[in-house]
Amino acid sequence: MTEGFKRRTPSRWGEGEALKREILAAAARMLTESGREGDLSLRAVAREVGIAAPSIYLHFKDRAELVSTVTERAYARLVAELRDAAEQAGGDGPRAALRAMAQRYCRYAVDNPKLYRLMFGIERMEVSRDELAHHPLWTVYEAWVGAVAACRDGRSGTAEDERVAKLLWFSLHGIVAMAVAMPFAADRQGMAEMADDLLELALTT
Template sequence: MSGAGSERRQGRNVRGQGERLRGTILAAVGRLLGEWGSAEKLTMRAVAKEAGISAPSIYLHFPDKAALVWAALADEYAELARRLAEAGASGTGGDPRARLRAQAHAYLRYAAEYPGQYRLMFETPQPHVGPARITGHPAGRVSAAFRAAFRACEEAGHRLSVPLPQAAQTLWAGLHGLISLDHSIFGDESTEEMNRSLAEGLADSLVAPEPGPAPAFRSAPAGTPASRRISQLIAAGDEEEPKAAPDA
């Protein structure tokens, strides 16, 4: 009996040690990304040195650099998705278009409050992976939040101007474009009100103001390899897609 108990305790200790090591590794990655502002110089050896461990021990938890970067930023993507879902559920009554606009505002607000994190998440190159793997990117949670909001508009009878996945990608890309212009051109100029207005206009252009019959969309072309990769990315996160707030 005591032997079995000892084995169970040993198993728990091993798991606990593994979790601590994983946390140590991710903390080291976070510090390096924060210091460098990019994943370009990140290597297993650099992470091991920062964490005070051997490089081979990293491979017990992460197979490659992409897995390291994604895991280190996963909480940030999850937090942004949580804020989007929360914005869509609070204080906007039964109008799904108003909830969509609230989500657009929340996205801009996150980027303004955490510009460093936003740049790491969306403006610095990340390790390249194949098309099959891109569906596991944690940014899929953000796309899922937008898709849930557009789906709520459809379910309330509002026509979308383009198919739902394209609407979600268009809004996401438009919001990101506003933020990138701020970071690269406008700098410290106050563009908050302008960006909010542009974001609302973009969201409204994608959803009909009044319920009505759905349009017959033309069949989408097969597209280029790049467009297919985008489609795979925005399809990520379906299993954890946030639920839109019900109509009041």
């Protein structure tokens, strides 16, 4: 047996989805550790799961599709985190919910720095305007627009809500991107205060 290869118990008939989840989990762990798509090899993923490399092609046509699926799940997890934060703080009003979302967003990025870089890397963003509406990142955008609209209810139209949501999200991304790129800048208390400042600025523009 090849050194470093852990043999997996063969799946029974109908358990293909279980194997697909294992492949995704292994790829996610490896990408979270490296943060670079180019470092991921299907052979390494197969070795981690304990299967022959060609078995991966039964579930994913190539590495790009595997990485895309991993990042799609990461976007979904981020949206779930934002919604959970808003729900927990929602009893104190829409502004408190939006503040909680901003704080959670920063925490997600700092807690998952390499995965965050991968999610918002250039190769992930190369989509046309028509494709964007179907990109999983769109759900993150919609979460921000909805939260901003709730704070500005009765004061603005959809276009203005979108403008303010972009201002807030893009600015938050700048803060966390710098913190991820330069760990010494990842002062959580400082990030929280800057997020609060951004929220005030965005909602008063």
